[in-house]
Amino acid sequence: MPPIKDFASKLDEMLASLYPADKPGAAVIVAWGGKVLFRKGYGMANLELGVSIEPEMVFRLGSITKQFTAVSILMLQQQGKLDLQDDLTRFLPDYPTGGRRISVEHLLTHTSGIKSYTDMAEWLPLWRKDMSLDELIALFKDQPFDFEPGEQFCYSNSGYILLGAIIEKVSGMSYADFVQKHIFDALGMAHSSYDQTERILPGRVAGYTRGVDGYLNAPYLSMSQPYAAGALVSNVDDMARWDAALYTEELLQTDLLAKAWIPFQLHNGDPTGYGYGWATGEYEGLTFIEHGGGINGFATGGVRVPAEKVYVAVLANLDVSDPSPDMLAFKIAAMAVGHPVREPVAIQVPAEVLAGYAGVYRINAGEDRSVTFQDGRLFSQRTGGRKIEFIPVGPDEFMVKDLLDRFLFVRDPQGKVTGMTVLRRMGLPERATLTDKPLPAQRQAIALEPALLERFPGSYELAPGFALAITLEDGQLYAQAPGQEKLKLFPETPGRLFANEADLHFDFQFDPQGKVAESILTQGPRVMPLKKVG
Numbered sequence: 001m002p003p004i005k006d007f008a009s010k011l012d013e014m015l016a017s018l019y020p021a022d023k024p025g026a027a028v029i030v031a032w033g034g035k036v037l038f039r040k041g042y043g044m045a046n047l048e049l050g051v052s053i054e055p056e057m058v059f060r061l062g063s064i065t066k067q068f069t070a071v072s073i074l075m076l077q078q079q080g081k082l083d084l085q086d087d088l089t090r091f092l093p094d095y096p097t098g099g100r101r102i103s104v105e106h107l108l109t110h111t112s113g114i115k116s117y118t119d120m121a122e123w124l125p126l127w128r129k130d131m132s133l134d135e136l137i138a139l140f141k142d143q144p145f146d147f148e149p150g151e152q153f154c155y156s157n158s159g160y161i162l163l164g165a166i167i168e169k170v171s172g173m174s175y176a177d178f179v180q181k182h183i184f185d186a187l188g189m190a191h192s193s194y195d196q197t198e199r200i201l202p203g204r205v206a207g208y209t210r211g212v213d214g215y216l217n218a219p220y221l222s223m224s225q226p227y228a229a230g231a232l233v234s235n236v237d238d239m240a241r242w243d244a245a246l247y248t249e250e251l252l253q254t255d256l257l258a259k260a261w262i263p264f265q266l267h268n269g270d271p272t273g274y275g276y277g278w279a280t281g282e283y284e285g286l287t288f289i290e291h292g293g294g295i296n297g298f299a300t301g302g303v304r305v306p307a308e309k310v311y312v313a314v315l316a317n318l319d320v321s322d323p324s325p326d327m328l329a330f331k332i333a334a335m336a337v338g339h340p341v342r343e344p345v346a347i348q349v350p351a352e353v354l355a356g357y358a359g360v361y362r363i364n365a366g367e368d369r370s371v372t373f374q375d376g377r378l379f380s381q382r383t384g385g386r387k388i389e390f391i392p393v394g395p396d397e398f399m400v401k402d403l404l405d406r407f408l409f410v411r412d413p414q415g416k417v418t419g420m421t422v423l424r425r426m427g428l429p430e431r432a433t434l435t436d437k438p439l440p441a442q443r444q445a446i447a448l449e450p451a452l453l454e455r456f457p458g459s460y461e462l463a464p465g466f467a468l469a470i471t472l473e474d475g476q477l478y479a480q481a482p483g484q485e486k487l488k489l490f491p492e493t494p495g496r497l498f499a500n501e502a503d504l505h506f507d508f509q510f511d512p513q514g515k516v517a518e519s520i521l522t523q524g525p526r527v528m529p530l531k532k533v534g
Contacts, residue, residue: 008038011332018328019043019316024208024215026316026325027055029236030336033309034244037336039236045205045317047215057203058191058235059315062293064300065232066160068179070108070260070277072167074252075182081170084108091166096141104166106149107159108276109264113145116156121528124463127296130222133168136161153264153272153428157229164228175228187245189238195223195231203235205317207297209482211469216482218297218319219466230295236313243304243311261289261306266428273427281426283330283404284339290426292326294319301326303333310336320484323402330404330425344399349392354378357409360439361420361432366525369420369432370439380407384524386502443498445490452494453477455514459534462521467533470497470506479506506530 011030019025025043029036041053076082084105088095106112117123117140126139140158147154164175171178176194184192191203197220207218223231234242245251260276273279278289286307293300299321301314312333314325323331331341355373362368367383371390378390378398390398396409396417404425412418422430453472461467462481469480470489477489477497489497489506498505504523511517519530 007335011038011335012040015040015042018321018323021052023047024316024318025053026314027053027057027059027236028315028332029055029240029311029313030332031240031243031309031311032336034247036240043317047206047208053205053317054203055236056191057205058201058233059205059300059317060195060207060230060293060295060298061232061234061315062226062230062295062298062300063157064234064239064291064293064302065226065228065230067260067277067291068183068232069160069163069167069175069228071183071251071257072175072178073104073108073163074256074260074276076167076170078252078256082166088112088162088166091169092137092162095137095162098145100145100149102149104163105264105276107163107166109153109272109274110155110159111151111153111264111266111272112149112156112159113147113151113154114156114158114162115140115143115146116154116158117161118157121526124466124528126463127219127221127225127466128464130224132224133161133165133227136225136227137165150267152266153274157226160229161227167228176231179232183242183251184238187241187250189234189241192232192234192238192242195233197223201233204233207295207317207319209297209319210480210484211482215318219464219482221296226295230293234315236315239302239313239315240311243302243313246304247306247309261287270428273424279426281424283334283425284337286337286339288330288333288426290326290330292324292329299325301329303329305333305337308337312336319482327402341404343401344391344393346391347393351376354392357417358439359417360435360437362435362437363430363432368435368437371420372439381503384503384526387500443490443492443500445492445498448491448494450475453491455510455516456489456497456508458516458532460519460521460530461533462528462530468521468530 019042023043027041030038039055041055043053045051045053045057085103088102102112167175167178208215209218261278261280262275263271263273263280265271273281278291280289286305288303288305290303297319299316299319304311310333312329314329316325334341358371358373360368360370370381372379379387380390381387388400393399398407406423408421409417410419419433457470457472459467459469471478478486479489480486487499487502489499492498495508496505507520508516509518516532521528521530
């Protein structure tokens with residue numbers, strides 16, 4: 001049994017509190033030593049019909065799909081049909097690389113520099129469109145590269161779309177058929193497949209998002225679009241079967257599969273913390289291998305601890321929740337191996353020391369991290385992100401609630417703060433240099449009479465089926481994106497609203513009748529037009 005006494009009962013109590021019986025929920029499985037230790041469903045599979053989640057029910061996996069894509073590529077290498085060092089243009093000769101050498105391994109490890117199509121504003125209006133593979137690749141293939149191959153790590157769904165195309169080219173089968181035949185059927189994963197929305201799928205749970213007044217059915221997304229980056233469905237039983245097979249040679253030779261869990265090294269020697277379809281990191285002296293997923297209506301997490309043969313899968317039918325299923329799966333795995341995660345305990349740090357960390361830290365050409373000292377506390381805000389509080393846990397060391405990342409301030413030999421290093425639970429360390437740029441000026445709110453405030457509320461569509469809500473409650477404006485918490489908004493001008501807790505603002509133009517004629521959301525470097533639909 002796991003080192004923690006009454007593990008199952010304590011886990012059940014925790015999960016029951018996180019997933020109330022009348023709300024969207026999750027199916028959870030914990031396997032230990034090849035045996036199922038815990039398996040249970042929580043919450044509602046269908047709010048409209050009042051059907052509860054059972055553990056055998058089927059969920060969209062989102063980006064957990066990537067590990068199946070990666071293993072498919074390794075299977076083709078084992079068959080001698082490709083090599084990870086092969087150039088992308090061997091399989092897709094017309095792909096515009098600009099003379100760059102992009103290997104299959106670069107695609108697997110998110111180090112190709114190819115822009116992720118899911119980060120492109122042009123993609124958002126296309127969610128409902130069924131797209132061919134050629135159309136999907138055409139969406140991103142002519143975009144500027146984010147960096148030279150092998151120079152940086154940047155999560156790219158586009159890379160896994162191209163891996164799916166390679167699988168089809170090399171095998172002569174569709175991606176869906178290849179994974180079905182060579183993985184799902186081979187392992188007896190009877191509840192796993194490539195998702196097709198129109199298909200009758202026994203046990204399929206409904207996916208939800210949060211709205212202003214409660215839960216909503218998730219916006220429609222054509223499953224032609226996530227493809228080899230995120231279009232698979234499964235249940236917790238099949239996921240445990242999948243993990244058990246990874247300890248055998250049912251699919252791959254052990255030495256070949258092991259390469260999937262070795263963090264890729266950049267040209268400068270830095271390990272990325274990501275192998276082929278899995279992230280790898282250390283916790284309490286143990287290697288944790290994991291991946292999460294997020295897709296319209298669903299969020300997922302899967303964690304394996306090979307030294308203890310522990311596996312945890314959390315499949316949820318709500319796209320944003322706290323904690324996220326990937327973090328929850330990690331915490332459950334940590335419990336199972338006897339090292340439960342504890343929230344950071346703050347130490348006392350003099351106010352003048354905290355104030356000395358304030359400044360603008362440059363991450364890269366397009367992103368900064370601003371550190372501010374306010375009311376005796378230290379806060380950080382990344383370009384385009386939300387404001388988070390730094391909790392001091394050691395000399396020059398900080399943590400954030402519900403994260404295991406560590407934020408370390410760097411000093412020169414004279415003791416002057418010169419930068420910051422973020423040691424992530426998973427992934428490449430992030431380094432930022434203190435600049436002499438002034439901190440962004442605190443935005444000043446103006447007072448608007450009630451009649452002018454009442455012009456803003458409404459539903460603003462960012463993508464088909466995905467709308468932001470702006471509401472007015474007791475004289476206070478709020479913005480809320482599906483699945484996210486409300487943000488207070490304040491008028492900066494009669495046509496601009498801003499948020500203090502996130503790096504974003506809205507610009508509006510009004511027609512002669514005072515109705516919204518145009519609206520634009522700016523979040524960090526991204527500028528996104530909004531269509532008022534209600």
